[in-house]
Amino acid sequence: MAAKFKLKKGDKVVVTTGRDKGRRGEIIRMIPTETRAVVSGINKVKRHTRPAAGNPGGIVEKEAPIHLSNLAIEDPKDGKPTRVGFRTLDDGRKVRFAKRSGEIIDI
Numbered sequence: 001m002a003a004k005f006k007l008k009k010g011d012k013v014v015v016t017t018g019r020d021k022g023r024r025g026e027i028i029r030m031i032p033t034e035t036r037a038v039v040s041g042i043n044k045v046k047r048h049t050r051p052a053a054g055n056p057g058g059i060v061e062k063e064a065p066i067h068l069s070n071l072a073i074e075d076p077k078d079g080k081p082t083r084v085g086f087r088t089l090d091d092g093r094k095v096r097f098a099k100r101s102g103e104i105i106d107i
Contacts, residue, residue, distance in 0.1 A: 003032060005068060006084040006096065011105075012074040014081040015042055015066070024074060028063070036065035077101040 007013065011027050025039040045064045051057030072081035075098045082100035089095060096105040 003035070005030070005032065005035075007037065007068060007071060007073060013037075013039060013071045014074050015039070015070060016072050016081060017070045018043075018066070020066075024079075027071075031065055034065065035068050037068055037071065038063050038065050039071070042066060073098065073105065075100045076103045076105060 007027060007030070009027050009030050013025060013027060015021055015023050015025075020042050023042055025042045027037045028040050029038040031037065040063065043064045043066045044061055047060050047062060049055065049057050049060050073084055074080070075082040077098070078101065080100065082098040084096050084105065085099050087095055087097050087104075097103060098105060
């Protein structure tokens with residue numbers, strides 16, 4: 001059975017530990033098999049690439065995956081890191097909410 005995560009692609013997150021601690025970004029890609037995510041502007045690394053068809057080569061800077069345990073979702077109300085809970089609405093939908101403020105994350 002596949003693991004379930006409280007973070008999704010497109011979520012605004014805050015880095016809680018590591019060299020990028022305190023920085024914010026949006027999840028570009030989830031890698032569930034490795035429990036990691038690629039976040040825009042976070043964990044930038046330099047790759048020396050060889051020229052190929054359509055690629056001039058050289059030193060390319062890109063985002064590397066970061067472990068989900070080092071990320072916390074950004075509270076929609078005040079922008080601070082928060083934990084995520086689940087709630088069922090009156091119409092039967094299951095939505096995520098920020099435990100810090102109680103605001104609903106999913107729209």
